[in-house]
Amino acid sequence: MNGTRCIIRSCNRNTVEVEIAVGAHTGEIHLVPRIPLQPSDTTFQRRLLPLKGCFAMTxxxxxxxxxxxxxxxxxxxxxxxxxxxxxxxxxxxxxxxxxxxxxxxxxxxxxxxxxxx
Incomplete structure (x- = not known):
């Protein structure tokens, strides 16, 4: 879901294993797959991970x-x-x-x- 905060546990070739950090499903482990993306004006296709990185520091x-x-x-x-x-x-x-x-x-x-x- 959009806006879900997760901790990345491992990165694989086609998936990323994440643990949900906050909310009702805290602690659950999920696999996030690569999603195919193809612009309408080309035959070119990419497979992207739907993740946005962030960090915190003291x-x-x-x-x-x-x-x-x-x-x-x-x-x-x-x-x-x-x-x-x-x-x-x-x-x-x-x-x-x-x-x-x-x-x-x-x-x-x-x-x-x-x-x-």
Whole structure:
């Protein structure tokens, strides 16, 4: 189904074995087959895997990188001095930052230790 998040377990010649990561079917293992694709104006045919790759990284790993768009999971407070700043400064534009906030509050606390300043 479109939008299903999976973890790739193995890649074979004509299939990819995936484990569903979220939702009602979490933990189920499925095989995703290659799908034939043939444009209407040619006799040329390709067989494609209907997958779109993505990745995640920690705030520490994102240091010294510039990313086009970022998403932050702020459901738990940022736990170290300056980490919120580092996370927010990875993208050059404010519009390219999306975040998931805690359902309990709309404020994420940035921890700053005055001893370090």
């Amino acid at each position: 705030i520490n790993k994102a240091q010294r990188q510039t990313l086009h768009s970022i998403g932050l999971d702020l459901q738990q407070p940022v736990f170290c001095h300056g980490m919120l700043y580092v996370a927010l400064s990875r993208s050059g534009k404010r519009d390219n930052v999306a975040y998931l906030d805690s359902p309990q509050s709309s404020i994420t606390r940035n921890v700053v230790y005055k001893e370090m300043l």
